[in-house]
Amino acid sequence: MVWDTVRFDSLPPDRMAALEALVGPPDGWTARRDLQLRLLAELGLRSDHSFLDLGCGPLRAGLPLIATLAPGQYTGIDVDADCIAGARALVSEFNLENRTPRIVQSATFGADEIPDEVRFDRIWAFQVFIHLTEPLVKAGFAALGKRLADQGEAWITLRIQDDAPGFEVTGAWRDVYAINHAPLSYFAGLAADNGLSLTRLGRFDGRTKTGWLADDAPQAGPVTQVMVALRRTF
Ligand SMILES: C[S@@+](CC[C@H](N)C(=O)[O-])C[C@H]1O[C@@H](n2cnc3c(N)ncnc32)[C@H](O)[C@@H]1O
Numbered sequence: 001m002v003w004d005t006v007r008f009d010s011l012p013p014d015r016m017a018a019l020e021a022l023v024g025p026p027d028g029w030t031a032r033r034d035l036q037l038r039l040l041a042e043l044g045l046r047s048d049h050s051f052l053d054l055g056c057g058p059l060r061a062g063l064p065l066i067a068t069l070a071p072g073q074y075t076g077i078d079v080d081a082d083c084i085a086g087a088r089a090l091v092s093e094f095n096l097e098n099r100t101p102r103i104v105q106s107a108t109f110g111a112d113e114i115p116d117e118v119r120f121d122r123i124w125a126f127q128v129f130i131h132l133t134e135p136l137v138k139a140g141f142a143a144l145g146k147r148l149a150d151q152g153e154a155w156i157t158l159r160i161q162d163d164a165p166g167f168e169v170t171g172a173w174r175d176v177y178a179i180n181h182a183p184l185s186y187f188a189g190l191a192a193d194n195g196l197s198l199t200r201l202g203r204f205d206g207r208t209k210t211g212w213l214a215d216d217a218p219q220a221g222p223v224t225q226v227m228v229a230l231r232r233t234f
Helices: 006-010 013-023 029-043 062-068 081-093 134-147 184-193
Strands: 051-054 074-078 102-105 120-125 148-160 168-173 177-181 196-204 224-232
Touching (some): 013 081, 029 062, 134 148, 134 184, 148 177, 148 196
Parallel strands (some): 051 074, 074 102, 120 148
Antiparallel strands (some): 168 177, 196 224
């Protein structure tokens, strides 16, 4: 994939800062966007894939994805009204309506808004599941099981602590969302409950240039973030 990002760098700094505040971290818009695009290319995303950006925010990665994927292939879902308003405004400002992105505000991962039969070749949830409560993580895995196409793949980031007793919430983000972690086996169990296999792709750290972190790199605390792939088992 060749990404066209330059034209999306024209936003004034105060506008960029306001968008950035919705998804964090400060001064991280361009770096986190480019990181996501690099990872998606490395993972084999193609322009003809139908793509669900689950927890899309105000389209940090979404704008170049909409511009690059074939028309109609991008769907972004977010629960947050400000993110969705920002996303729709940016689609209009950058004249991307002709790419026909589907941008959906949903508290049910699209269950109430997107017809049941719609499936996606690739589902991306970048630093989204890490901010959900346990009932929402379970609903999110159910949505992955329901929405993934037969040969599809979902790529999501998770916070892992293998010696934790189970799913735990240890903090809050933007005073609204959780910060969670659980043993990898907990998430593998949820995947299996929804007809999916879970494969650990590697340690993930958004502060590194490539996103990947060596398995033996020291970690600041007991939790490490990983990226996993989910595929249908039937
Ligand atoms: C750290 S931000 C990441 C945004 C985007 N994936 C990116 O990296 O640019 C987490 C996003 O998850 C969204 N989110 C949180 N809970 C959600 C839910 N239950 N359903 C959909 N989106 C949710 C937030 O509104 C926010 O946009």
